[in-house]
Amino acid sequence: MDDETLKANLLTLYEQAPAGYIFTAPDGTILRANATFRDWIGYAHEELRSHRLQDLLTVAGKIFYENQYFPLLRMQGLVEGVTFDLVRRDGARWPVLISSQLQMDDAEQPVMIVSTVFAAAERRAYEHELLLERRRADQLADVVRASTDAILTCSVEGRIQSWNRSAEHLFGYAASAVEEVPLPDLLPFGSAAEYQDAMRSLLSGEPVSAETVVRRADGTEIDVSVSMAPHRDELGVVTSLSAIIRDISERRAVERLQQEFLAMASHELRTPLVLIQGHAQLMQRSGTYNAATVETIIGQTRRLARLIDDLLIASEIESNRFGVRLVELDVVPLVRSMARQFDGVENRVVVRVPDFPIVIHADRHRLEQALANLLTNAVKYSPQGSEIELEIRDEAAKVVIEVRDHGIGIPPDAIPHLFDRFYRAEDVVETVKGAGLGLYITQQIIAAHGGTIDVTSEVGKGSTFRLRFPLTHDATQVEPVAALSR
């Protein structure tokens, strides 16, 4: 190629290049710009020569140019790939990257700036996506970090890749330590066969969930529910797995308690029924009316009715449907009637109440249930022949109803748990029948009345249950009481 041809070719190369090539004076005035740049910017050559390059930028770009781009260029002689937006003649934005080189003369004075302009719309879009992806990933990472469930990811070989704080707590392995622990050691999944089954499903793309047992770092085991999901790469191959693990030991404990309770309750319900059936059959066979038999039958039906009431109340409390309707009520006749009801040959019930009315805001039916529970207990835990006292007292702005027995008493370590659902003090479980609901329900009823209940007791001497009710209380119907925590 001779020089003339080369010059012509170079000029074409310059003008048609896939980038914009611009020569400017040190102050930015455009000396020459190639055809590509002119096309991008929408100005003809003559128009461009009265502009400085920085005039073709957005306001933000101008400020950046003056404050940073030019100083960098002046000090370093070179600036590479800085993001700008050109403003085209029609006002549209044209995303670019600009690189510039400063040319100096022999006296170290700037004489020209040579700039290359790259179209960057695609790159800008990628950057934007990258930013959004990063934000999304950060947000998800926060969710995982904050989750109370253990969340982990692992390779298909079972090597742990990520491990959140809750996983550290659940398993007892720090994130740094767990990498060496293979997955089968962390999730026994039952037998080796069950583990293989689970893995097979996952590798074929099926999520898996199960309730299983987890072995912690200290060797202890806890009940968990596990959800595992497979994750595919861009080619559709399963390359990693994730697991969300929840500690269900509390749920299990509650389930166990409920099973025990059901077993106990059905036993408790059956006992009075057996007695009713037995005595009725007795009378049927003998063909004659027997007052004592009938009294027993009636007593047992009452007992059955109370137990069923207790069960219903407990169910209402649990599902937040328990309510009381408070009206003004004179408790004196109510207490007298309860005393009469429980006064029997085996245990006398003595009542100490004033002659004048004592009025509180109460729900008659519920209050009767509460007192019935306390009196039933008093009878249950007292030896034959001992006395039970029912008393109403006035105490500084409160009405106190006391149920006092002289029975076996309550051991001190049982007292804090007395009002817990299903609680029965250990030493009485075998000898005395009951479902353990009575005091729990009693306390809920009293609380719904705005009152309090407490107990003092001495083993071998007896117990005193004290109910305190406010004298002033917002009247009328109270909303269902939220179930108090156990």
Next chain:
Amino acid sequence: MSVIERNNVTISGSGTTPMIFAHGYGCDQNMWRLVAPAFAATHKIVLFDHVGAGHSDLTAYDREKYSTLEGYADDILQIAEELDLEEAIFVGHSVSAMIGVLAAVKNPDRFSKLILVGPSPRYINDGAYAGGFNRSDIDELLEFQQSNYLGWSAHLAPVIMGNPERPELGAELTNSFCRTDPEIARQFAAVTFLSDNRDDLPKLTVPSLILQCQDDVIAPVHVGEYVHAHTPRSTFVLMEATGHCPQLSAPDETVAAIQAFLEV
């Protein structure tokens, strides 16, 4: 952490009269590289980086302190106190011109003269006052900072780290010349471009020189004229240089203008 370390203060020159150079938004004390040496024989040259810029201590950055220009002004007074400077000549570029004004209003005894290069007391237009920018322009600038941090820091980073294929650029390349922590840069931009210190100009008692460039989009000529009109004892010089950084684009003219002012 001493003030000297915090602000990367460098002292040179063989004169006695102190001359403090304050860089503006964007870069660091290297901005004065072509101008400060001219005064080294006759003055004590004090160069520093604002906290967040150059080699200043980034851990000293306090969002609350630097939420106004006063925070930066206090730093200058601290430097002056630490070095026991008296009758100092203060040269401030761009936003540092106003920072210098605030420092001199607070403590005029420290300074004998102020040189304000491309000053602006407020960038956003306000009724009859033409700062040069709309609020939407500045919002766009701050948004540009916000969404473009990949562009600002990641692109500048490889440039600033130096280019091993261009050894001829040699030792001139400094790593943090115009790279600020993006968070700090964001706040400094907001504080600078949303500032309004017009009311502080009349309070200045120290004589000042306003060096105004032509075709400066950041501090246009009429803003420089405003500063002159509202600042007592001020001298206005319209330079031949264009753009916003005459200390880099026209260092000789800048040095001459300053010398002329100092000799008076």
